[in-house]
Amino acid sequence: MESAIPPHLQVSRSRHRRVPDDYKPPYPSFVARHRPAVGSVVMAYFGIQHSPDAPKGLPAALTSLEAVFASANGPRHWDRAAYVDEARYNNTVSVAYWDDRAVFDAWFPAARAAWTGTEAAGLGKFIEVLCPSVNDYETLFSSLGRPEGVAVIADGMSGEVLEHAYWGGMRDRIPLSQTNEMAPVGVPSVVREGRRLRVKPHDNICLIRSGQDWSDTDSAERKMYLEDVEPVLREGMEFLRDEGLAIGCFANRYMTVLDGDGRPTEKSYGMSWWKSLAALERWAESHPTHVRIFGAAMKYLSTLGPAAKLRLYHEVTVTRAADQFFEYLDCHPGTGMLKAVTVEA
Template identity: 45%
Template sequence: MESAIPQHLRAERSQPTRMREDWNPPSPAFSARFPETIESVVMAYYGLQYQGERPASARDAANELRRQIGEVDGPVHHDVAVAIDPAGFTNEITALYWTDAESYRRWSEQTLAWTDPQHEHGSVGRFVEIATPGVRDFETIFGGRRMEGVSVASDGIGGEIAEHGYWGSMRDRLPSAQTADLEPDGRLRFEQDGDLVVVHPHDGMTLIRSGQDWRGTEGEARDWWASDIRPVLQEGMEFLTAQGNQIGCYSNRLMQIIDDGGALVEKTYGHGWWHSLRELEDWSRSHKTHLKIFGAFGQFVKHFRSAAGLRLYHEVSVLDADQLRFEYLGCHERTGLLAARS
């Protein structure tokens, strides 16, 4: 058993851990391990937004992005996912990951910025939501050894970790939380210039990508996922998407991964921007929607005595304003962080 916090990021705690001294987690879990030379990673979400049929300009923009991904200094990993939002718009989001902020900067400067108003955007909105956490500012957890998201850019998955299976373990896995309370500071500010809205972030904002991959399930486990777990996941995500603002969730989407041909893959992820880590913790441990999700999964694991091919993971970052960028061009007023304006 090892700590989720790698040796080189361990610090003398000024903040308490929530883990009991004799803690023995009920099931195995793992964290991604990054080379010690890495200082920060880039998690860039590039979005396209449209209503109804996918317009030709959205297709062209997606193709152009795909071409750029293969260029020098391109991302180490990316995936593409879609969600239809409550306003009925399709949001097509490419998540791009780098382990070097300089490569990202060089790559992004090769072409017109994604949200530059000079794009012929017409009926297609464009947005970027970009986080550049230092290695101390994020944590990952996986139920198995298959990698997703930022971990694909890592050295691989480490050994079994101790800090999981109890409320508060997410904070215990975060290197920065050893010495900081991670309380937020400031508030969002919105700057509109024609069709472009730039959202100025504040310190302590929290990003979660919480993923589910059910490609490996079969038979009864597959049916159970479809009838008992997926619907409660959808319910929880719908709550956060529609009403999350009341409890500190600025933006939430339940994304489904698509393949190169645009077909849906049996993988989803909840993507949420929060006012603070504290409010994300509060929702997960006390709100009926996550408790229902958590309970449904508990029954499933008890019945099958394992995760039965269902693979779960998450990555959580707590960020300061200078590690974030949000821009929305020609998007509707409830898109992403814009929903927090009203």
Template identity: 35%
Template sequence: MTLESAICPHLRRDRTLPKSTPANYVPPFPVFSARFDEDMQDVAMVMLGAVSSEDNTTLDYDALVPLDRLLELGSPLHGHRTLCTSTDPQTLRQTRAWKAWWPSRRDFEDWRLSSGFAAWFAGEEREKEDIGWFVEAIFPSMDRFETVFSNAASLEGAAVLSSHMSGAIEEHGYWGSARDRFAVGQHDPMSAVRSACPVAGLAVRAEGPQKASGSPRPQQISSKRVIVPGQHNLCVIHSGQDWSQMTGSDRDLYLHTLHPVLERGMSFLAHQKVPLSQRETSAAQKERRTYGCYDCRFMDHLDASSLESSLSKSFGLAYFDSLSSLEAWAREHKTHLDIFNGFFKYATETQGKGDLRLWHEICVLKEDQQYYEYINCPPGTGMYVGLAARVNTSTDLV
């Protein structure tokens, strides 16, 4: 079987950094990557959602109606979207959100303005409501994200916007293979840039888009609206599972063996995000800090009409301070080793022909390829995880 590189042909360069692929390596089972048109420069991956107002509460059925309506207005509309939900394992607050993808950052910005979303989200009325609202928007350039699918015919996420899928790829199934799939990784080590970021400051209203010559002058400081700065080489992974085609004993096997292991791994990462001032000093807490995970949501896909988790799909969405931190958790920690070994065994036995469909997209972002804004949300929501420090004064996403 002829293997392809996971890197799109037009993004391939002479390497200055070697791959980690073992000599004479043959992958144990086939996986595939999305191929994108050469004229695509970046992709917008955006979470628009709400958080329940108090600990141990859920959102009303119609909580997302404003977002539902806005997502049908304006132009250009998203290329793909998923309604999803999660419950924070510490506060038991519910999050419900739309994860949407546009084929460029400019398309998202045009929609944001033309639909009325920008004006609606910036309105002071949002700060007076009894639920939290948030935007988590990332805009990876094509060299800064990679995709893997166990089934080339079952597309999710940014791959829905792709031109086609690759053949079976070489770079998977060994430690370091994710790094080898990044086009930017051909010449950039994507080193960690650890700092006080992300930090939660008080956001300020600006008179207009931030100019290159300086920061906008603040008009108002709001304790209810927080903008979190981006961090260079932040790593975001969206890792999905689809068992909707599984039946009988295979479905039972997944739900009672593989899925619980996955839940434990996601829970472990979710418990890293507690602000430092609130963290315990136990050995377990110290261990969690070493993996650099700012947040992890384990989310179920929702039926848009019933709001039931009836689609038999889920995903983990995690923010790491670097790709190396994600790699360290994947390589070293029991929670991920249990996940990896379980799914690896399943995929090897079925040779990619099983009814469980797995996929992921991983991004390693520049600082200016991120935007996070939170209204009425408690610390610990998404990237709002730090302590008060640096203030980001721009309310413009471009």
């Protein structure tokens, strides 16, 4: 059985894992593997929001973003999802991934100017970017064969890994955790540039993207997921969206993945910004909303066993302030990391 941390990123530990070396997880899981030459990746969220009545300019804005993605040095992979936020605004978010920071840096200035540098009546726009080193994040997949998110640009997948199926496994899979607590340092601030608002967060902000894919399920399993699990998951996602700030969750989006024609698929994911990995861990381990999610998922998986076709994955990232970028144009004040700061009129 492999470690989730690849050999070239393993160092002498000053901080120990939460399980002993002879621990054996009760079911298989896998992680994405980048080739050793990859030193960092980029996760860039390009969002657009509007009130329930969609402005006429929305399709053109999304088409123009696709053209920017297709330009020189554009992302190796991108996907799109939609959700309704706490202010009842519709949001469409296109998430782009690179495995070369220099390529992204060459592409980004023009892309930023084209997105948050261009106003559109009735539309808010935002860009949220993390550029973690490969030491700063982890992935986990319940099955092989269909990578999602940053794993799409990885070289491949691991064999079965050790560090999962216990509280603390998420932290133990991040290479930096071998020697670093990854505690938050500093206080978020905001800078106004005309109508654009730049949020400068603190060191070691945490991002999680955690997804579900039920497209392979048969009718009975799909019914079980949609009736027994998804409502409990949605309740937890809406709690984080509406009340998460009190427990360290700056923003949460429970999104439905869209296909190439903009239609909803049988895939969803929650993505949220947290003050720290520790805050995310506390919610996952002990908060009633996640305890209910965990309980519903375990009942589902124990009922179906190896026959379950539901696919689960996540990616969790902890980054320094220098590797973050958050910018908002004409967005409502509850959008993303704007919730972490006070914006003067």
